[in-house]
Amino acid sequence: MGYDPDEILYKPIEKPSPVFWYTVAGLLVIIGWALFMYVRQLYLGLGVTGMNQPVSWGFYIVNFVFFIGISHAGTLISAILRLSKAEWRRPITRMAEVITAIVLAIGGLHPIIDLGRPDRLLNIFRTGRLQSPLLWDVTSITAYFTASTVYLYIPLIPDIAILRDRGAKPQWLYKFLSWGYQGTERQKHVLERAMNILMVMVIPIAVSVHTVISYIFSMTLQPGWHSTIFGPYFVVGAIFSGIAALLIVMIAFRKVFHFEAYLKEVHFRYLGNLLLIMSLLWFYFTFSEYLTGYFGHEPFEMRVFFYKFSGKYAPYYWGMVMCNFVIPVLILSFKKTKRIPGILIAAIAVTIGMWLERLIIVVPSLANTRLPYPTGIYVPSLVEWSLLIGAVSVFVLGFVLFSRFFPLISVWEIKEGRETSVKEVSERLESYLPDTESVRY
Amino acid sequence: MGINRRDFLKQGAFLLAAASQAGWISKAVTAQDEPMIEAYPGAGIETWKCSVCRLCPGGCGIKVRLVDGRPVKIEGNPLSPVNRGGLCPAGHAGLQVLFNSDRISTPLKRVGERGENRWEAISWEEALQLFYDYLLKLRNEKTPHHLLVLDGESRGLQKRLLERFLEAYGTPNYFNLSSQEPSSLPFLLMHGRKNTPGYDFQNTRFILSFGNDFLDSEGPPSRMAYLFGELRQNPGRNRVKIVQIDPRLSTTAVKADRWIPLNPGTYGALALGVAHIMVVEGLYNKTFVENHTFGFEDWVDNKGNSHIGFKTLLLKEYYPEKVSGITGVPIDDIIRVARSFAENxxxxxxxxxxxxxxxxxxxxxxxxxxxxxxxxxxxxxxGILEAPPEPPTGLPPLVQDKLAQWGSAQSPVFQYRGAKLPATMESLAYLLDNIQSGEPYPIEVALLIHTNPLFELPEKERFQKALEKIPFVVSFSSEMDESSIWADLILPDHTYLEKWDLDYEVPQLPFTQVTISQPIIQPRFNTRHIGDVILSCARLLGGSVQKSLPETDYRGLVQKEAEALFRSHRGFITSGQFEDFFQSFLSRRGFKYQEFATFEEFWEALLKEGSWLEIPQPVSDLFPRLSTPSGKFEFFSQTFYHQYKALPHHVQNVLKSDSPLSMALSKGDQAFLPHFEEPNVNGDSIEYPYFLYPFSILTLFDGKMANRPLLMEMVGFRRNVQWDSWAEINPETARELNIRHGDWIWIESPRGRVKVRAHLYPGAMPGMVYLPLGLGHTASGKYASQKGVNPNDILVFDYDPLGGSIARNSTRVKIYKASVA
Amino acid sequence: MKLTKSKSWIILFIGLLLIVVSVTVIARNDEVKQPIAFNHKKHVDNNVPCNFCHRLYETTRAAGIPSVKVCITCHEDVLYVTPEKAKIQTYYREGKDIPWRRIYQAPDHVFFSHRLHIQKGQVECKQCHGEVKTRITPFTQQTVPLKMKYCISCHEGVESIDNPYECIRCHH
Amino acid sequence: MPRWGMVIDLDKCTGCGACVAACKQENNVAYNTPEEAERGRTLSWINIMTEVEGEYPHLRVRYLPLPCMHCDNPPCIKVCPVRATYKADNGIVAQIYPRCIGCRYCMAACPYTVKDFNWFEPQWDPEIKKTTNPDVSLRPKGVVEKCTFCHHRLIKAREQAALEGREMLEEEYQPACVETCPANAMFFGDLDDPNSIVARLSRSPRAFRLMEDLGTEPKVYYLSEGEKII
Known part of the structure; x- marks a missing residue:
C-alpha cells in the first residue's frame, strides 16, 4: 500500500506510545481499588455506603442515571447527524458511538451495584413483574446496549478490514472481527443498508431509554418526582450531558493523538452550538418543572423545593444552575470565548452540572419525607466515591483500550468524504436550490 | 383380619409405652430437658407462664410465652388487675435481663482494690460462709445495728422477709432507695398515715398534676396508660380533664388538656395561689372543710396561744399577683385552674x-x-382513698431476743443526728454523713440489694467515701454495676424471671392485690435467690432469728404465704373476662368468684392466672376518724408541731440555725402549715444562667434498664434519639447561644461538665436545659456503658432536709458549644 | 502461529468450564451417611405406629425425630444384641442423642406445618417422604426434591386452598 | 375474605412506645449498633412520630404510632420488579424476604416511610438471639422488611381453628402492638365485617387516615385527638 493521507489515524494502533501503558496501569490500579471496595460491599452489605433509612438511594442511582444519560451522546448524535447527512459529522461519529457503548455498560451495571442482594439478580428474569418501571429499564437498556454496540460495530468493519490489510497486530483479532470484509460493492451496499436501518431504529430506542429511567422516579408519588415532564426533561438532560462528554473526549484525544487536522475548530463550534441549544432547552425544562411546582405550593412539594433552593442542597442546586446554564451560555454565546479552551470549560461544567442535577433529583425527594421521620442527611461514603471514580476510570480505560486497537476516527468515512462527498454535496446542494429552469420560466 | 393374642399384647405394650412417653414428653418440654428439645427441633410447642414484672415498682402481671421451653416474648397478663394486659416498653425488654451476656454467673469475691473490678469466682458455700461470718460477728460483738441494708427493688414478700430478718437480727437500718421519692410524708403529717394512700383515678373527673409525669415515668406505667385510655375516651363517661403543671413538656403535659409551665421549684406557691382563689371565690367544699379539717380558720390551743389558720395565711400571703410573680404563671391561668378544679x-x-x-x-x-x-x-x-389493707401473712410471729430488741430500738443511721423525729428527717444525706462520721455508731456491714446508688445519686464521691468506711459490703446484683464494683462480695441474685416471689406493694392502688412470680425457666446460672440466702443465714444464726424465719427455702415460704391467702377467705383469684372498672364490675357482678376446696387447687389457679385480688369494702362511714391528734385532716400539722416541740432545745436551735426550716420557724406557725419556701439553688445565677432539669424516661427509669439493647435503641424514641443522651433546649435560648440542633455542647455546673448533643425542642422552657436520667453508665455491661451522659455527674448533692428527698432540680449550669473535636 | 495462542485460551476456558460443571454435579450429589442402619419396613411390619416414634407430626409443626430415649424403650434388651442395637444402647448409656443427619429440613424462611398437612390436608407421608413403609435403609437423601415448585404443584390443585400463590402462608 | 385493618385512637395513645418494643420483640427486628443508629439505620416496624407545632408555650405536640399502612392501593407493590412485595388476598401487604433483591425501590416509593432495609447482616448477640421468635424468620442482609400486621399470628390462629374444625374468631388474631397497648388505644380486626369494632371505629367522625389525598387507601385509621378544654 502506498502513502495513506490518514496515516496519523493508525499511529496509536501501530505505534502505541509508552504513555498508553502507563495510563492503562494507572487506571487499572484505580479500578482495582474500586473493585476491592465493591467486593467489600458485597461481603459486608450495603451498609458501607452512606445511604440510610429515608435516603435509600444514593450515588449509585445518581451515577446510573448520569451514565445512561451520557450514553445519549453517542448513538443519538451520530445517528441524527448521519440521518440528516451533516457532512461535518464524519470525524465525530466513531467517538460518539464508543462513548455510548462503554458508558452504557457502566451505567447498566450501577443498578446491580446498588442491589442489596446481587446474588438474586436473576429473580428479575425468573419472577419479574413487567409492571415495574425497573423492569422496563432492564428491557430498554438491554435493547439500547445491543443496538448501540451493533451500531458501533457495523461502521467499524471497513476500518477493521483496512487494519487487517495493513497487517496490524494482533492479526487474528482483525481477521476475526472484519468478518471477511473486502470492500466489494455488495458488501458496501449491505453495510450501508444495515447502517441505515440501525440509524433509524436507534433513535427511538435511545429516547425511550431515558424516558423510562425518568419513569422510575415519576411513577412514584414522591414530591419532586411525580412529574409529567420528567420523560422529556431527562432526555434533554441526557443529550445535553452526552454532547458535553463527547466534546471533552474529542478535545482530549485531539490533543493526545494530534488529530488537529481532523477535528477542526468548526466541529467544536458546531457542537458548541448544539450544546448551547441544549443548555437553553435544559433551562426551559428546569424552569417549567420548578415553576409549576412552586405555583402549586403543595406543602410537601415545597419542602423539597426549599430544601433545594435554600436548604441543605442549595449549594448543589445553585452549582447545578451555574454549571448547566450560566457558564455554558456565557461561554458559548460569544465568539471570543467559543474556542476550544472555552468549550472545554463549558463541557466540563455541563458534565459536572448534569451529575449534580441527577443528585438533586434523587436525594432531596427521599430526604424530605412527608412524615416527621428522623431525617438522615446523606453523606456518601468512601466506597461510593471510590466506585464513582472507578466508573469514570473504567470509562477512560475503555476509551484508551479502544483507541489502542481501533481508529478513533472513522477512516473509511473520512476517505468516503474525501472521495465522494464533495461531489455528492454539491449535487445535493444544487438540488436544494431553486430549479434554474423554473426560475427562468 | 383378626388380631391374634400375640399382636394384641405387643400393641398393648406399645400403647402403654406410648402413653407413658406422652406424659414424659410434656414433662420434658416444660422442664426444658435440653436433649429433648434438640431431638424435636422446631416443634413449636407453646406454653405460657404467668409472673410479675419487677423492672419498676409498677408490679404489672406478665405472661411469658415459651416455645419449646425457650422464652420468646413477654406480654401483659390480661387478668392482672394492675395492667390488664398492657405492658410498657421496658417490660418487653425483660427477656434481655434474663438473656444477657453481662450477667454475673457465680458468687464473686473481690481480689483487687475496691472499685478495681477484679474478682475471683468462689463457690456458694464459701460465699455464704463469708457472709455469715460477718453477720455472726456483729451479733457476737453485740452490735447487730451496725448492719445496713440498702434496698432498691424488694417489694412484697421479699421485702417482708428482709424486714422480718432485720428485726429478728436486730437492726433498724433498712433503707429503701426505691421508695425515696415521691415521699409519703405529707400523708403522715396531714392524714396521720405513713403509707401512700390509694388514688381513685377511676372515678375522678379532674387530675391536677404537679410535676407528676404519670404517663411516662411515675406510677405503674402500664396501669396509668390504661387508666388514661379509659378516662379519656370511653363512651358513657365524662372525659377526665388533666392539667399538668411542670417546667417540662413531659409526655403527660403533651397529653394533658393544658400544660402550665412554671418556674422550677415553685409548685407550692402555685398550689397556694390556686387555693387562694378558691377561698376568695368560695369555691371550696365548705362542709368538708368545716367538719373534717383542722387549722383552716384561726384557732387557739389549750394553753391559750392563738395560732393563725390556713385561710388567713392564704389570704395574706398568696394573692395572685404575688404568686404569679413567683411562679411565672399568668394570673388568668391561676384563676382558670382554680375554677375548673373546683367545678369538676x-x-x-x-x-x-x-x-x-x-x-x-x-x-x-x-x-x-x-x-x-x-x-x-x-x-x-x-379522690384519695385509704391505703388498702396488706395481704395476710403466713409467717410465724416475730421472735426477738434481747439483743435484737435493743438493736432495733437504736435510732436508724439515716436519721438526722440526735433528732428523734420519728417521721421526718430521714434522708440519704444524713445516712452518708453519719456513715462518714461514724456517729452515732459505725456501719460495719452493708448489703446492696439491686440498687446502684453510685450511679443514681448526685456526687457519687460522697457515696463512694461512705462505702469506703464500711468494712464489708455485699451486693446482690445479678449484673455488674457501678456500685457493685465497690463491693467485697457479690452474691448474684436470680433475675426476676427465675424467681419465686409474691408481689403486693404496688403504690397508689386502691385495692389489695397479690401477683405471683414464678420461675419461667430454671435459673440459667449459678445464682441464688436472695430470699434463700437470707433464709439460710437465719438458719445458720439460729435462735430467735431462725424462729422468726423457720422456712428452709423461699419457694416454701411463697407457698406458705399463698396458703395464708387461701385460708384468709378474703379476695379471689382473678379469672375470666374483666370488666373495665372495679365499681362497675362489682355492681354488674362481672367477676367470677372462684371457690377452691383445697389449697392445691388454689395454688394451681394462682400459678395459672397470676393474681389474687381483694377489693376493699365500700366504706360505710363516709369519713372515719383519722389518726391525727385532732382526728381530722390537719392543715396545721399538729403531729409535726408536737414532734418539733418535743425536741431537745439544742436540736431546736440547730434546726433554727442551719436548716431551711429556720426561715419557716422564724415565721412562727407557718412552719407547720402548707406554705411556700424558696427552693435552694446551687450555682451563681450570673455565672450559671440556666437551670438543669434532669428527668426520668419510661424506657430507662433509674438506669437499671440501660443494659438492654431494646431500650437503649428506643431511649429517646419520641425525640428520634437512640443510644445517646440529648439536651433539650428551647430554640430561642439556643439561638442566643448560637447552638444548632445536633451540636455538641458542654453543660457545666459548679460540680463538673458533660458533653452532650443539643436537641432543640419548643417544649423546653427558655432558660432551662433538660437531660434524661439513666444513661451514662461507666461499668454496667456492654450495651449501657459509655452511652450518653449521667446528669448526676454534674448535679449538686442537695436535698430536702425535712422530707429527705434528693433535690435534683436545684443545680444551675452554663451551656456552651463544644469545639469541634 | 498466532492462532494457537487463542486456541490455547479456548482450551483453557473449556477446561475450566468442565471443572466447574463437574464440581457442581458432584456437590449436588449430597447423600449423607446415617449413624444407624435404620429399617423403616421392619418397624412398620412390627405394627409400630408412626406416631410412636414421630410423635409430634399430628400435633405440632415438626414431625419429631425420635430421641434415643424413644428407641431405648424397645431396644433395651441385652439378650439379642445386633450391632445396630448396640449402637443405640451405647448412645443411651453415654447420654447422647443419636446424631441423625437431617435430610428433610425446610430452610429458615419456610414455615411448614406437619399437623396442618396431615390433619387438615390429609396429605400422606409418602407424598413428601416417598414410600417410607417399604424402606429398609435409612434416608440418605430426599426422595422427592422438596423445592418450592413441588409445594406449589400440590397446592395448585387443591380446592380448599383459595390461592396457592399466597407467599406469606409459608414465608414470614 | 376479611380485610384486616387497624384503628389507633390518638386520644388514648400516650406515646409510651410499648407497641414499638413489642413489635421488635415479636418480629425479631434486629438491633443496630449505636453508630449505625446514628446514621439513621435503626430498624423498627412501627415508629412513634412526634409532630410539634407552634412555639413555646403555645404548643401542639402529637404522638403518632406509625405501622405499615397496608394500603389497599399500595404504591410500593407497583414498583417491585420481582413481586417480593405484594398484596395478599386478605389485604395484608406482604414482603417476601427470600425473593427480595434489595433494590429499595419500594422504600423510595412508600410515602409513609415505613419500610426498613437491612444494610448489614444483622448482628445478633448470641444471648439475645436465644429469645427470638421461632414463628418469624430472621432476615438476612440486603433485603427490605416491614410490618406484616403480625401475619404469622393469623397463620397460627387459622391453623388452630382449621384443626379444631371451626371458623377463626376475630379476637384470635391480634398483632403484637395491639395486644400490648397499655392504653388500649389500638384496635384490630376485619374492616369488611360491619359489626367489628374496627369497622365501627373507622366510620367514626373522628376517624381519618394519613395522606388520604394520595389515594393509597390505607387500612390504618386514626381517631383524632379530642378537643382540649380549660
Whole structure:
C-alpha cells in the first residue's frame, strides 16, 4: 500500500506510545481499588455506603442515571447527524458511538451495584413483574446496549478490514472481527443498508431509554418526582450531558493523538452550538418543572423545593444552575470565548452540572419525607466515591483500550468524504436550490 | 383380619409405652430437658407462664410465652388487675435481663482494690460462709445495728422477709432507695398515715398534676396508660380533664388538656395561689372543710396561744399577683385552674418527682395536698382513698431476743443526728454523713440489694467515701454495676424471671392485690435467690432469728404465704373476662368468684392466672376518724408541731440555725402549715444562667434498664434519639447561644461538665436545659456503658432536709458549644 | 502461529468450564451417611405406629425425630444384641442423642406445618417422604426434591386452598 | 375474605412506645449498633412520630404510632420488579424476604416511610438471639422488611381453628402492638365485617387516615385527638 493521507489515524494502533501503558496501569490500579471496595460491599452489605433509612438511594442511582444519560451522546448524535447527512459529522461519529457503548455498560451495571442482594439478580428474569418501571429499564437498556454496540460495530468493519490489510497486530483479532470484509460493492451496499436501518431504529430506542429511567422516579408519588415532564426533561438532560462528554473526549484525544487536522475548530463550534441549544432547552425544562411546582405550593412539594433552593442542597442546586446554564451560555454565546479552551470549560461544567442535577433529583425527594421521620442527611461514603471514580476510570480505560486497537476516527468515512462527498454535496446542494429552469420560466 | 393374642399384647405394650412417653414428653418440654428439645427441633410447642414484672415498682402481671421451653416474648397478663394486659416498653425488654451476656454467673469475691473490678469466682458455700461470718460477728460483738441494708427493688414478700430478718437480727437500718421519692410524708403529717394512700383515678373527673409525669415515668406505667385510655375516651363517661403543671413538656403535659409551665421549684406557691382563689371565690367544699379539717380558720390551743389558720395565711400571703410573680404563671391561668378544679369534682391533686426534686419538697407537697382537702377529695370516691389493707401473712410471729430488741430500738443511721423525729428527717444525706462520721455508731456491714446508688445519686464521691468506711459490703446484683464494683462480695441474685416471689406493694392502688412470680425457666446460672440466702443465714444464726424465719427455702415460704391467702377467705383469684372498672364490675357482678376446696387447687389457679385480688369494702362511714391528734385532716400539722416541740432545745436551735426550716420557724406557725419556701439553688445565677432539669424516661427509669439493647435503641424514641443522651433546649435560648440542633455542647455546673448533643425542642422552657436520667453508665455491661451522659455527674448533692428527698432540680449550669473535636 | 495462542485460551476456558460443571454435579450429589442402619419396613411390619416414634407430626409443626430415649424403650434388651442395637444402647448409656443427619429440613424462611398437612390436608407421608413403609435403609437423601415448585404443584390443585400463590402462608 | 385493618385512637395513645418494643420483640427486628443508629439505620416496624407545632408555650405536640399502612392501593407493590412485595388476598401487604433483591425501590416509593432495609447482616448477640421468635424468620442482609400486621399470628390462629374444625374468631388474631397497648388505644380486626369494632371505629367522625389525598387507601385509621378544654 502506498502513502495513506490518514496515516496519523493508525499511529496509536501501530505505534502505541509508552504513555498508553502507563495510563492503562494507572487506571487499572484505580479500578482495582474500586473493585476491592465493591467486593467489600458485597461481603459486608450495603451498609458501607452512606445511604440510610429515608435516603435509600444514593450515588449509585445518581451515577446510573448520569451514565445512561451520557450514553445519549453517542448513538443519538451520530445517528441524527448521519440521518440528516451533516457532512461535518464524519470525524465525530466513531467517538460518539464508543462513548455510548462503554458508558452504557457502566451505567447498566450501577443498578446491580446498588442491589442489596446481587446474588438474586436473576429473580428479575425468573419472577419479574413487567409492571415495574425497573423492569422496563432492564428491557430498554438491554435493547439500547445491543443496538448501540451493533451500531458501533457495523461502521467499524471497513476500518477493521483496512487494519487487517495493513497487517496490524494482533492479526487474528482483525481477521476475526472484519468478518471477511473486502470492500466489494455488495458488501458496501449491505453495510450501508444495515447502517441505515440501525440509524433509524436507534433513535427511538435511545429516547425511550431515558424516558423510562425518568419513569422510575415519576411513577412514584414522591414530591419532586411525580412529574409529567420528567420523560422529556431527562432526555434533554441526557443529550445535553452526552454532547458535553463527547466534546471533552474529542478535545482530549485531539490533543493526545494530534488529530488537529481532523477535528477542526468548526466541529467544536458546531457542537458548541448544539450544546448551547441544549443548555437553553435544559433551562426551559428546569424552569417549567420548578415553576409549576412552586405555583402549586403543595406543602410537601415545597419542602423539597426549599430544601433545594435554600436548604441543605442549595449549594448543589445553585452549582447545578451555574454549571448547566450560566457558564455554558456565557461561554458559548460569544465568539471570543467559543474556542476550544472555552468549550472545554463549558463541557466540563455541563458534565459536572448534569451529575449534580441527577443528585438533586434523587436525594432531596427521599430526604424530605412527608412524615416527621428522623431525617438522615446523606453523606456518601468512601466506597461510593471510590466506585464513582472507578466508573469514570473504567470509562477512560475503555476509551484508551479502544483507541489502542481501533481508529478513533472513522477512516473509511473520512476517505468516503474525501472521495465522494464533495461531489455528492454539491449535487445535493444544487438540488436544494431553486430549479434554474423554473426560475427562468 | 383378626388380631391374634400375640399382636394384641405387643400393641398393648406399645400403647402403654406410648402413653407413658406422652406424659414424659410434656414433662420434658416444660422442664426444658435440653436433649429433648434438640431431638424435636422446631416443634413449636407453646406454653405460657404467668409472673410479675419487677423492672419498676409498677408490679404489672406478665405472661411469658415459651416455645419449646425457650422464652420468646413477654406480654401483659390480661387478668392482672394492675395492667390488664398492657405492658410498657421496658417490660418487653425483660427477656434481655434474663438473656444477657453481662450477667454475673457465680458468687464473686473481690481480689483487687475496691472499685478495681477484679474478682475471683468462689463457690456458694464459701460465699455464704463469708457472709455469715460477718453477720455472726456483729451479733457476737453485740452490735447487730451496725448492719445496713440498702434496698432498691424488694417489694412484697421479699421485702417482708428482709424486714422480718432485720428485726429478728436486730437492726433498724433498712433503707429503701426505691421508695425515696415521691415521699409519703405529707400523708403522715396531714392524714396521720405513713403509707401512700390509694388514688381513685377511676372515678375522678379532674387530675391536677404537679410535676407528676404519670404517663411516662411515675406510677405503674402500664396501669396509668390504661387508666388514661379509659378516662379519656370511653363512651358513657365524662372525659377526665388533666392539667399538668411542670417546667417540662413531659409526655403527660403533651397529653394533658393544658400544660402550665412554671418556674422550677415553685409548685407550692402555685398550689397556694390556686387555693387562694378558691377561698376568695368560695369555691371550696365548705362542709368538708368545716367538719373534717383542722387549722383552716384561726384557732387557739389549750394553753391559750392563738395560732393563725390556713385561710388567713392564704389570704395574706398568696394573692395572685404575688404568686404569679413567683411562679411565672399568668394570673388568668391561676384563676382558670382554680375554677375548673373546683367545678369538676371529684378531682384530685397529685404530685410527683418534679415536686420532690426540690429542697422545699415537703412544704410544696403539703400545699398541693391541701388542695385535695379544700375540695373534699379525702376518703371519697374519685379522690384519695385509704391505703388498702396488706395481704395476710403466713409467717410465724416475730421472735426477738434481747439483743435484737435493743438493736432495733437504736435510732436508724439515716436519721438526722440526735433528732428523734420519728417521721421526718430521714434522708440519704444524713445516712452518708453519719456513715462518714461514724456517729452515732459505725456501719460495719452493708448489703446492696439491686440498687446502684453510685450511679443514681448526685456526687457519687460522697457515696463512694461512705462505702469506703464500711468494712464489708455485699451486693446482690445479678449484673455488674457501678456500685457493685465497690463491693467485697457479690452474691448474684436470680433475675426476676427465675424467681419465686409474691408481689403486693404496688403504690397508689386502691385495692389489695397479690401477683405471683414464678420461675419461667430454671435459673440459667449459678445464682441464688436472695430470699434463700437470707433464709439460710437465719438458719445458720439460729435462735430467735431462725424462729422468726423457720422456712428452709423461699419457694416454701411463697407457698406458705399463698396458703395464708387461701385460708384468709378474703379476695379471689382473678379469672375470666374483666370488666373495665372495679365499681362497675362489682355492681354488674362481672367477676367470677372462684371457690377452691383445697389449697392445691388454689395454688394451681394462682400459678395459672397470676393474681389474687381483694377489693376493699365500700366504706360505710363516709369519713372515719383519722389518726391525727385532732382526728381530722390537719392543715396545721399538729403531729409535726408536737414532734418539733418535743425536741431537745439544742436540736431546736440547730434546726433554727442551719436548716431551711429556720426561715419557716422564724415565721412562727407557718412552719407547720402548707406554705411556700424558696427552693435552694446551687450555682451563681450570673455565672450559671440556666437551670438543669434532669428527668426520668419510661424506657430507662433509674438506669437499671440501660443494659438492654431494646431500650437503649428506643431511649429517646419520641425525640428520634437512640443510644445517646440529648439536651433539650428551647430554640430561642439556643439561638442566643448560637447552638444548632445536633451540636455538641458542654453543660457545666459548679460540680463538673458533660458533653452532650443539643436537641432543640419548643417544649423546653427558655432558660432551662433538660437531660434524661439513666444513661451514662461507666461499668454496667456492654450495651449501657459509655452511652450518653449521667446528669448526676454534674448535679449538686442537695436535698430536702425535712422530707429527705434528693433535690435534683436545684443545680444551675452554663451551656456552651463544644469545639469541634 | 498466532492462532494457537487463542486456541490455547479456548482450551483453557473449556477446561475450566468442565471443572466447574463437574464440581457442581458432584456437590449436588449430597447423600449423607446415617449413624444407624435404620429399617423403616421392619418397624412398620412390627405394627409400630408412626406416631410412636414421630410423635409430634399430628400435633405440632415438626414431625419429631425420635430421641434415643424413644428407641431405648424397645431396644433395651441385652439378650439379642445386633450391632445396630448396640449402637443405640451405647448412645443411651453415654447420654447422647443419636446424631441423625437431617435430610428433610425446610430452610429458615419456610414455615411448614406437619399437623396442618396431615390433619387438615390429609396429605400422606409418602407424598413428601416417598414410600417410607417399604424402606429398609435409612434416608440418605430426599426422595422427592422438596423445592418450592413441588409445594406449589400440590397446592395448585387443591380446592380448599383459595390461592396457592399466597407467599406469606409459608414465608414470614 | 376479611380485610384486616387497624384503628389507633390518638386520644388514648400516650406515646409510651410499648407497641414499638413489642413489635421488635415479636418480629425479631434486629438491633443496630449505636453508630449505625446514628446514621439513621435503626430498624423498627412501627415508629412513634412526634409532630410539634407552634412555639413555646403555645404548643401542639402529637404522638403518632406509625405501622405499615397496608394500603389497599399500595404504591410500593407497583414498583417491585420481582413481586417480593405484594398484596395478599386478605389485604395484608406482604414482603417476601427470600425473593427480595434489595433494590429499595419500594422504600423510595412508600410515602409513609415505613419500610426498613437491612444494610448489614444483622448482628445478633448470641444471648439475645436465644429469645427470638421461632414463628418469624430472621432476615438476612440486603433485603427490605416491614410490618406484616403480625401475619404469622393469623397463620397460627387459622391453623388452630382449621384443626379444631371451626371458623377463626376475630379476637384470635391480634398483632403484637395491639395486644400490648397499655392504653388500649389500638384496635384490630376485619374492616369488611360491619359489626367489628374496627369497622365501627373507622366510620367514626373522628376517624381519618394519613395522606388520604394520595389515594393509597390505607387500612390504618386514626381517631383524632379530642378537643382540649380549660
Amino acid at each position: 369534682q371529684p378531682g384530685i391533686a397529685i404530685w410527683g418527682r418534679g415536686v420532690t426534686n426540690h429542697s422545699n419538697a415537703l412544704f410544696s407537697q403539703m400545699a398541693i395536698h391541701a388542695l385535695n382537702a379544700l375540695v373534699g377529695s379525702i376518703n371519697s370516691p374519685g
